[in-house]
Amino acid sequence: MDKKKRRxxxxxxxxLLLGAALVFALYTNFTKDKNESLRKGSEAPNFVLTDMEGKEHKLSDYKGKGVFLNFWGTYCKPCEYEMPYMENQYKNFKDQGVEILAVNVGESDYAVNNFITKHDLTFxxxxxxxxxxxxxxxVDILPVSFLVDKEGKVIDIITGALTEESIQKHMERIKP
Amino acid sequence: MKEVKCDCGHVNPFGTKICGKCGMVLGNEKENQLIDMRYEGSARRSQTYKKTIIDKIWNFFSSVKVGVTLIVIALIASAIGTILPQEMYIPSTATPAEHYELEYGWFGRVYYELGFHNLYSSWWYLIIIGMLGISLLIASIDRFFPLYRSLKKQGVTRHDGFMKRQRIYGVTKLEEQDINLEEVKDRLKRQRYHIREENGHILAEKGRFSRWGPYVNHIGLIIFLIGALLRSVPGMYIDKVLWLREGERKEIPGTNGQYYLQNNEFTLEVYDKESEEDKQYSAAIDKTGTIAKTYQSDVTLYERKGETLPGEKVDLDKLKDYKIKVNEPLKHDHYALYQVDYKLDELSTMAFNLINKKTEEKYGSLKVDLNNPQKKYELKEGYSVDLISYFPDFEFDEKGEPRTISKIPNNPAFIFKMHTPDKPEGEVSFVAIKETVEPLGENTYKMAFNGVETQDVTALTVRKDLTLWILFTGGIIFMIGVVQGSYWNHRRIWIKRKDDEILLAGHTNKNWHGIKRDIKQAIESTSLSEPMDQLEEEKSSSKGEVLNG
Known part of the structure; x- marks a missing residue:
């Protein structure tokens, strides 16, 4: 009787152990994104970068605000396409606690400054x-935008060119 | 569930077919048939209880039929995945949904719709592989322990019925003289048999450990599966590419900013048929053209001091200089950097002279850093050049406008504005390689090309694989199991002394010829009669029947 119970x-x-291993395998496989990008809901990695006017921006200083973090390049057409829309929405949302940080992927000052002048960017x-x-x-594909909420969490990752309407919608999502 | 008590007094668990001690047949098998010796006739655990849900699940995975079915399903599924390329192998610019239909028609569409384009990471494929692993483990547990126990407990004295129903069996009638078995024992010992004796009966056994081969093999397989599973755990496996120009220093991707690498120089060396050393290869060089001898990156590895944020200025400690060659990666802290690609002579600077088109008089020269150009270049007094636009990788777009398709200076083009004392407003000139356009009318001055500087670029693969040693260990254990199970046989010989006869029986898990030879050698020149192979006997007798019939 005792033996049977032990068995x-x-x-x-x-x-249970084997089942847990199987569930774990499935879980890690499906939370892993195809391009190994950040996971939604994870903490946005902190960074410090200096903008073209010489001002330092630390992501953690924007706690309490929503941050629309955009990665772009001057040679990337869809990036250029969405820039004017970002500029428009920036004007609407900057007083509502949403900031845009546009991170260029390592081009020359010359190229970036020219681009800013061309598109009259103020963010x-x-x-x-x-x-x-x-x-x-x-970051793998450009453009890509990370929606960082007021707690500093990445709530969504959007690749590809955005329309003005969708930018506005995304800004609403991270408005504090 | 009742336990079964044998005539010899040994108590066997329910489901036992052959008494673990004396070998008497407990089941209701037909008389005169050879005994099925698999798992020593012990009670496989899964067959004993069929009660709770746990037991039912356990029995399911323990079944060999289920295991084989899972293997067949996994094989078929894996084969289906190779019919069309998986999603990761189609061009990254293509939309999968369209690509499969466009390339492979309706079949491609069905293939895509069924999710076969990502088969190996699909939930159902993983579940099949997972279930296979579970089945492997449970089936092994269920068989190993009873088998181990019954081999450990086996008795020397065997029931007559057990002996008679072994495949190899012989009886020697004792007439006047008694047979001395000492000689036989010695010979068996010399053949590396372990001898156990009990009341004059003998059990000679060798190669029992060969029976554990399959289980060792399964353990290896399970370790291998665990290693494969761990690959998807963050930090266990990294595979990235790092492009570095000569002189450039960058963070090594995948190291979370801990390590930086500087490319000091990249060298591509080719075989030179003129040189003394490579003369022997001249025929091959003539045949195929240039042949690379070495691809080498001279690099310096740095480690970050303290904690810094990405983008912040870092303090670096130099760790070491190294020459990375093919198959000679730079290894440090579980990371390995392999030479994987290169690009020779990427443009780095381009120099121009400002000249008068007619007189060709020179008014100064400038050099544009193609990776970091300036907005304005001052020449001698009264002369300056503005860089209005710069296209590192120039091309005309659909509308005929110049644009750049990347940030790499593969095909640089410039729009200059040249200011001179007689043209203070400036003249605009579009300069590309081997091409100058004056979009706003005829100019007096031009930017004359005055040479380039180039640099080489190296590409390194950043690799970290902490699962490798697990896979390796699993693989080795797997092979040990295979060798153990296939190159050794478990042979047993029973000799039972009775009043007027001596019974001899033999059993092996494979290679019956081998055990027959062992017996023959052991009983040679004694008056023991050579045992018969009852299975062959049966075959030949049934053949005889056919012939007779």
Missing amino acids: LISRTIIL PVMIDKGREVENAYR
Whole structure:
């Protein structure tokens, strides 16, 4: 009788362990994104970059505000496409506690300054010279925008060109 | 569930077919048939209870039929995944939904709709593999322990019925003289049999450990599966590419900013048929053209001091200089950097002279850093050049406007504005490689090309794989199991002394010829009669029947 009980317990434990291993395998496989990008809901990696006017921006200083973090390049057409819309929405939302940080993927000052002048951008634009921020955010395809909420969590990651309407919608989502 | 008590007094668990001690047949198998010796006729655990849900699940996974079915399903599924390329192998620019239909028609569409384009990471495929692993483990547990126990407990004296129903069996009638078995024992010992004796009966056994082969093999397989599973755990496996120009220093991706690498120089060396050393290869060089000898990156590895945020200025400690060559990666702290690609002679600077088109008089020269150009270049007094636009990788777009398709200076083009004392407003000139356009009318001055500087770029693979040693261990254990199970046989010979006869029986898990030879050698020149192979006997007798019939 005792033996039988022991056997039942050991079988249960072994089956539970194996079941847990299987669930774990499925879980890690499905939370892993195809381009190994950041997970939604995870903490946005902190960084410090200096914008083109010489002002330092530390992401953690924006706690309490929503941050629309955009990665872009001057050679990337869809990036250029969404820039004017970002500029428009920036004007609408900057008083409502949503900031735009536009991180260029390591181009020259010359190229970025020319681009800012061309599109009359007023939000902070910064160059990630060492590609470190890009690595931290595992940026693969441009453009990509990370929606960081007031707690500093990445609530969504959007790749591809955005329309003005969708930018507005996303800004609403991170409005504190 | 009642236990079964044998005539010899040994108590066997329910489901036992052959008494663990004396070998008497407990089941109701037909008389005169050879005994099925699999798992020593012990009670496989799964067959004993069929009660709770746990037991039912356990029995399911313990079944060999279920295991084989899972293997077959996994095989078929894996094969289906190779019919069309998986999603990761199609061009990254293509939309999968369209790509499969466009390339492979309706079949491609069905393939895509069924999710076969991502088969190996699909939930059902993982579940099949997972269930296979579970089945492997449970089936092994269920068989190993009873088998181990019954081999450990086996008795020397065996029931007559057990002996008679072994495949190899012989009887020697004792007439006047008694047979001395000492000689036989010695010979068996010399053949590396372990001898156990009990009341004059003998059990000679060798190679029992070969029976554990399959279980060792399964343990290896399970370790291998665990290793494969751990690959998807963050931090266990990294595979990234790092492009570095000569002179450039960057963070090594995947190291969370801990390590930086500087490319000091990249060298591509080719075989030179003129040189003394490589003369022997001249025929091959003539045949195929240039042949690379080495790809080498001279690098310096740095480690970050203290904690800094990405983008922040870092203090670096130099760790070491290294020459990375093919198959000679730079290894440090579980990371390995392999030479994987290169680009020779990427443009780095381009120099121009400002000249008068007619007189060709020179008014100064400037050098544009293609990765970091300036807005304005001052020449001698009264002369300056503005860089209005710069396109590192120039091309005309659909509307005929110049644009750049990347930030890499593969095909640089410039729009200059040249200010001179006689043209203070400036003249605009569009300069690309081998092409100058004057969009706003005829100019007096031009930017004359005055040479380039280039640098090489190296590409390194950043690899970290903490699962490798697990896979390796699993693989080795797997092979040990295979060897253990296939190159050794478990042979047993029973000799039972009775009043007027001596019974001899033999059993092996494989290679019956081997055990027959062992017996023959052991009983040679004694008056013991050579045992018969009852299975062959049966075959030949049934053959005889056919012939007779």
